[in-house]
Amino acid sequence: MKNVVSIRLHGRGKVYYFDPQDIELHTNDAVIVQTSQGIDLGFCTGEISNIDISNFEHELKPVMRKATEEDLEHFAENLKLEAEAFEIAKEKIQEHELNMRLVDVECMFDNQRIIFYFTADGRIDFRDLVKDLASVFCLRIELRQIGVRDEARLIGGLGVCGHELCCCSFLQDFYPVSIKMAKQQNLAMNPAKISGACGRLLCCLQYEHDAYVDAYKRMPKIGQIVQTPLGQGKVATVNLLKETARVFIEIDGDTETKTFKYDELNQGQDKCRSSK
Template sequence: MVVLPVRFERSPRLHPMLSEEPYPVGSRVVVQGKRGPEIATVRGAGEAPERNGRYGAVLRAATPEDLNTWEDLHARAEDLKWLLRARARERRLAVKLVAVEFTLDESLVTISYSADERIELGSLISELRGHTRARVNFAAIGPREQAQMIGTLGACGRENCSSTHLQDFAPVSIRMARDQQLPLNPEKLSGPCGRLLCCLQYEHAQYLELLRDLPRKNARVCHESTGACGKVTKLHPLAGTVDIQTDEGVLFGLPASELRRLQESPAPKAPSAKTPPTRNAAGDEGRVVDGT
């Protein structure tokens, strides 16, 4: 028994499947997944299974009859998707139907949709009864999953990462853009899904390493050779330089290795035990609140 990584059609994520034989890469196989039997593509060499691993199963190599059935189900699913979209517009349902997918035995049909708020979709089930006897499963997906299933082009001109190679959606924050000294323009930092670009995480760890050797923004520094002193206005982590503005308003671009950081004024001492604790506007005792 070996474990084969397989990929389904609408996602680049690899799923480990237990198989009795090592099918070659690129083979189409019938697998038993969570939803039922489906067609998948082998995307890697077989490995030994782990003792406590949880796997699906490769049932067999896909036959020509399996592939023909799969293509027919895809065509029917596409027709049903447009039918349901029309019915949703007639009922004025604020929902976007992204995909309709059958299992190979047509025992289950999964309808992936996105909506800004909770919505009742039971009225659409009756529209399906005249076209299939499969059980109906509505699956709500987010903007990133929607872009993954549909496939879009990113700002780089290539297909979006979520449709090509990303295995999981790692958390992305605006702090990553700040650390990389990127302009905080939502249009440039957002992907086709409307969320922050997944690629902001790729080089973030390297930027953190580079920033350790640079003074912080707004810190006061002096140039060792010329003696010019000023405030750091901009960082250039890749070049290892910073821009400083002197008290006279002159701007300099200098290597960070040639700068000497000035001692900052000591922080105020904490109140003694006899001093009554201060309260902020919310009445919280002894708590520092950002922006207050």
């Protein structure tokens, strides 16, 4: 177990864990940290917590110190430089007639390099563009091609639920999401409703997938003959979320539909069989 603090570099994008050492830190504190890319400024997204780091792939980088007023002023200057670099890079891309879309610009706190993030359908030969940008800024230039999900994470925004995008708030890594997950959750196959801001399937489809898979295995299938407290019936519909089933039952010569919970169907679960 070790004390760690979660920090979002530049105040946007992915959250990383750092070693706070003996520094007292709190949520929203601005700090100077050592990263694999160099020295950078970030903001704490939570309090210091004690967690198991045995599964971490890399050794934790240290928090060097809390940011001073001078650090914040320098950070503000870098933000202005990033805005300027963004406009210049867009013009240069048009001049070179490159089929790429500039997404974001990040200037490292120590001003050792500027990173340009872009999206493109394929590989881009941007060597001449890098030379042009290096001559303008006299800094080390990096161009990084990212996917549409990373683009949404960098730009930010609100999801269809009305909350901040998961990838901008708490989601650390992207996991595979398939259309099968949407079907198992009985969602309408409407791309506008099951796609996120990035245009891909909603990441949140994966959150409850295991629960739906478990319920799908336990609940009876549509058309299956089941035993209920009111007698034998045929399953009409199944609600996996509520774990209920609507069943056709013959009562006094009339066929009615009744809703039963899974536990009630369990009374005759061993007698359940598929209709033929």
